[in-house]
Amino acid sequence: MNYHMMAYILGNILRVEGLFLFFPGLIALFYGERKALFAFGLTIFIAMVVGSILSKAEPKNRRIYGREGFIIVALAWIIMSFFGAMPFYFSGAIQGAVNCFFETVSGFTTTGASILTEIEGLPMSILFWRSFTHWIGGMGILVFMLAIMPTVDERSMHLMRAEAPGPVVSKLVPTVKSTAKLLYKMYVILTVLEIVLLFFGGMPLFDSIVNTFSTAGTGGFAIKNASIAAYENSYYEYVITIFMFLFSVNFNLYYLLFIKDVKNIFKNEELRYYFFIILGAIGMITINILSLYPTFESAFRHAAFQVLAIISTTGFATANFDVWPELSKTVLVILMIIGACGGSTGGGIKVSRLIILLKMAGREIRRIVHPRSVNIIKLDGHKVDEEVVHGVAGFIIVYLFLILGSFLLISINNYDFTTSLSSVLTCLGNVGPGLAKVGPIENYSFYSDFSKLVLCFDMLLGRLEIFPIIMIFSPSVWKRSYM
Amino acid sequence: MNYHMMAYILGNILRVEGLFLFFPGLIALFYGERKALFAFGLTIFIAMVVGSILSKAEPKNRRIYGREGFIIVALAWIIMSFFGAMPFYFSGAIQGAVNCFFETVSGFTTTGASILTEIEGLPMSILFWRSFTHWIGGMGILVFMLAIMPTVDERSMHLMRAEAPGPVVSKLVPTVKSTAKLLYKMYVILTVLEIVLLFFGGMPLFDSIVNTFSTAGTGGFAIKNASIAAYENSYYEYVITIFMFLFSVNFNLYYLLFIKDVKNIFKNEELRYYFFIILGAIGMITINILSLYPTFESAFRHAAFQVLAIISTTGFATANFDVWPELSKTVLVILMIIGACGGSTGGGIKVSRLIILLKMAGREIRRIVHPRSVNIIKLDGHKVDEEVVHGVAGFIIVYLFLILGSFLLISINNYDFTTSLSSVLTCLGNVGPGLAKVGPIENYSFYSDFSKLVLCFDMLLGRLEIFPIIMIFSPSVWKRSYM
Numbered sequence: 001m002n003y004h005m006m007a008y009i010l011g012n013i014l015r016v017e018g019l020f021l022f023f024p025g026l027i028a029l030f031y032g033e034r035k036a037l038f039a040f041g042l043t044i045f046i047a048m049v050v051g052s053i054l055s056k057a058e059p060k061n062r063r064i065y066g067r068e069g070f071i072i073v074a075l076a077w078i079i080m081s082f083f084g085a086m087p088f089y090f091s092g093a094i095q096g097a098v099n100c101f102f103e104t105v106s107g108f109t110t111t112g113a114s115i116l117t118e119i120e121g122l123p124m125s126i127l128f129w130r131s132f133t134h135w136i137g138g139m140g141i142l143v144f145m146l147a148i149m150p151t152v153d154e155r156s157m158h159l160m161r162a163e164a165p166g167p168v169v170s171k172l173v174p175t176v177k178s179t180a181k182l183l184y185k186m187y188v189i190l191t192v193l194e195i196v197l198l199f200f201g202g203m204p205l206f207d208s209i210v211n212t213f214s215t216a217g218t219g220g221f222a223i224k225n226a227s228i229a230a231y232e233n234s235y236y237e238y239v240i241t242i243f244m245f246l247f248s249v250n251f252n253l254y255y256l257l258f259i260k261d262v263k264n265i266f267k268n269e270e271l272r273y274y275f276f277i278i279l280g281a282i283g284m285i286t287i288n289i290l291s292l293y294p295t296f297e298s299a300f301r302h303a304a305f306q307v308l309a310i311i312s313t314t315g316f317a318t319a320n321f322d323v324w325p326e327l328s329k330t331v332l333v334i335l336m337i338i339g340a341c342g343g344s345t346g347g348g349i350k351v352s353r354l355i356i357l358l359k360m361a362g363r364e365i366r367r368i369v370h371p372r373s374v375n376i377i378k379l380d381g382h383k384v385d386e387e388v389v390h391g392v393a394g395f396i397i398v399y400l401f402l403i404l405g406s407f408l409l410i411s412i413n414n415y416d417f418t419t420s421l422s423s424v425l426t427c428l429g430n431v432g433p434g435l436a437k438v439g440p441i442e443n444y445s446f447y448s449d450f451s452k453l454v455l456c457f458d459m460l461l462g463r464l465e466i467f468p469i470i471m472i473f474s475p476s477v478w479k480r481s482y483m
Numbered sequence: 484m485n486y487h488m489m490a491y492i493l494g495n496i497l498r499v500e501g502l503f504l505f506f507p508g509l510i511a512l513f514y515g516e517r518k519a520l521f522a523f524g525l526t527i528f529i530a531m532v533v534g535s536i537l538s539k540a541e542p543k544n545r546r547i548y549g550r551e552g553f554i555i556v557a558l559a560w561i562i563m564s565f566f567g568a569m570p571f572y573f574s575g576a577i578q579g580a581v582n583c584f585f586e587t588v589s590g591f592t593t594t595g596a597s598i599l600t601e602i603e604g605l606p607m608s609i610l611f612w613r614s615f616t617h618w619i620g621g622m623g624i625l626v627f628m629l630a631i632m633p634t635v636d637e638r639s640m641h642l643m644r645a646e647a648p649g650p651v652v653s654k655l656v657p658t659v660k661s662t663a664k665l666l667y668k669m670y671v672i673l674t675v676l677e678i679v680l681l682f683f684g685g686m687p688l689f690d691s692i693v694n695t696f697s698t699a700g701t702g703g704f705a706i707k708n709a710s711i712a713a714y715e716n717s718y719y720e721y722v723i724t725i726f727m728f729l730f731s732v733n734f735n736l737y738y739l740l741f742i743k744d745v746k747n748i749f750k751n752e753e754l755r756y757y758f759f760i761i762l763g764a765i766g767m768i769t770i771n772i773l774s775l776y777p778t779f780e781s782a783f784r785h786a787a788f789q790v791l792a793i794i795s796t797t798g799f800a801t802a803n804f805d806v807w808p809e810l811s812k813t814v815l816v817i818l819m820i821i822g823a824c825g826g827s828t829g830g831g832i833k834v835s836r837l838i839i840l841l842k843m844a845g846r847e848i849r850r851i852v853h854p855r856s857v858n859i860i861k862l863d864g865h866k867v868d869e870e871v872v873h874g875v876a877g878f879i880i881v882y883l884f885l886i887l888g889s890f891l892l893i894s895i896n897n898y899d900f901t902t903s904l905s906s907v908l909t910c911l912g913n914v915g916p917g918l919a920k921v922g923p924i925e926n927y928s929f930y931s932d933f934s935k936l937v938l939c940f941d942m943l944l945g946r947l948e949i950f951p952i953i954m955i956f957s958p959s960v961w962k963r964s965y966m
Contacts, residue, residue: 066851066854067851067852067853070851325897326894326895326896326897326898326899326900326903327891327894327895327897329894329900330890330891330894330900330903331891331894333900334887334890334891337887357880357884358884360876360877360880361877361880361881361884363877364873364874364877364878364880364881365881365950365953365954365957367874367877368549368550368553368950368954369550369954369957369959369960370550370959371549390847390873390876391847391850393843393873393876393880394843394844394846394847394850395847396880396883397840397843397844397847397876397879398844398847398848400879400883401840401841401844404817404820407813407817408810408813408814408817411809411810411812411813412809412810413809414808414809414810415809416809416901417809417812417813417816417900417901417905417918417919418899418900418901420809420813421904422900435900436900467848467851470848471848471851471852474848474852476852476853477852
């Protein structure tokens, strides 16, 4: 383990986080929120001091192995959640250290599960920071660091691979640094576009910005108790629905669009499946809830919004889907597990993994019908490496064990089956709302600290796609001999 | 497709079923149950006539391919459920054709889910037949046929493999016929032993026999509305607990015991895991329910009984575990999915598959830590063929899709999340009771015919381990060219 390099990167992460914290700090200054201003100031100070100490000496040996990349990314996310929670704690906006940590992990992992029962009374700067953590966590703070750090070499690819979602991560352009820059450029353009569309549609500027942050990161923290439903504005709902879609497709597609390679966009199987799953789900739910709404349009709008909110793993709400008929709820629970496309800001197991799993299921059936047939799995017309296929199978098996294990641990808290299971599914999928006691108009405040920490763990596992977090607990990774 | 051979085997199955029906027929005669006697007589007549027509001409070409074995087994189970339902229908004991079919499928697949709200008023012969279907389905009617048919050649191994549960099926002794005979011999010995222990403990003879049938097949149909709880006798409860264990371990172990190869019994990893899962579950539940029962012994007894009832997939009840604390219910739901050992009469995904999945998960983590390491999976000290490993992964993926698909279809019926999901898990795992509306003191009568048929399908998929049933729907299997 290259501890020197590890400290160096973690220190830089903290310094970057300190920089990000200036934004809510300025908001606090602007609105004259003293307690919050103090809290942000103190956090920035601590983050900068600790960050500077850690990253003081540039390491001579800059080599990072794959496993070190995993460990660094995992620790980075835990440390940045820890420091990110400080403003909530110092300002007294959120009571209890575990609650502060939960809210921050939920923010950075773009889950959007909240322990707050009353959101609207919070200082503006605190609301801004909550949503801003979504924006930072969506594309990833390490990717950001890679984009701005002056000395990035190609070995840093491991960091990007460990943080970026999806079964396969590749560079768009020849270097890691320019790929990271390009990703953030596209991210910023889409973000600005949504802010403009919301603002010119009549939404207050502050609301436009923070709601866009929550959409962009596919997070879901709202600044109203009733989430997006509070605006009672169907224009906003359609805009946000569309942007939840745009932020949950593979960002590589925007690059293809940018270089005018439209043919390859249409060839993208993940996008096609994603599109048809969404259409199917909207269709089923629209029909299922038709009698609950006055017009077809409003049933369709709510169905489309909730389908996108769940499958993109944003978790915004325009309707309390917990009171919808069971079929609609089951569809939403299945979408929770599926999640968004790889290479997006969304969570879940990812549509590309679902496709590979479906093809594996088909192959298994064919193998039994025709034992001697050779069956390769293709994606976008190309053969998928057997190692990737086995990786996906391994991923889903570990995912399953995590679901059952977390479900067991949460059950100790003795809340009902639906609440416990949907809490685990929604946190592991980085969605946010679940069913019953954690439904879209509810929150996670009632859970014990132990349950909250289990769910924090699930959110981190979900966002970093399991292995980086698990690796922290693997003694062999920490051995000196791997230096 | 060798249609001639298929008809021949299916005809013989019907004739065997006709023979089995003589037993409840005799009970009807003995107790003077006229309607039931007529129903059994008529069913025997129809089964014998249809069976004789189908198996009239011995086929010259007796070759069966693997896929044909699968199809034959799947059709055999559907046909035998269809004919097995006739006595319920003709006697008027169960109202509605779908209900009769559900009860019979539930019987043969050893699930034990019932649509009956009132059991105790039924004729004795009908109660006998219900439990007897468990006993027949437990070891398998095809295995029975192979044991008694005069002309069985080694190609029939495909039939046995398709009907016997677990990832690997091997012959105990050199020929299929003698393996089948040996399995039934052990089955009969254990059955007689349980009857004797119950009877000499004071249980009426009829009750001893039918309760033993339900235990032996790991089915769970009881003849009292309150299941085994009705007897209020802890001796019976302990005896049945022990026999639920004995019938849910791999029968190969009894053969090893018979040939005095004790060393290999202790080397059996599946048995060890099974044992420790059971101990762990009993421990957790005993502590969790301690405050609900007057003494430690009664908490332990109920915990042990329910753990064995669920993991063995029998589904008997001595307590309404639906009112137990959530942790206990979650443990039981997880046991529902795991199920019994391969090569037993139990259902679920089987402990041996769980072990392989756990080792795959471990391997996946190791592969990421040390990308170049070679990782083989061992079971009982021997390397598991990669093909078997991939088969298990494929199995679990298809199993998952079936859970989600069935859950979606059942949700149309608009019962709550817990009811719908636990119905699917318990039927697919051939357990019987679920949670909430399908809890241990409830039944399946409220479901629509459509939902009941979906659950019938799940029970058959679970009992035959998915692929035979799926293959019926594969057009390529039916093509002439595969003759």
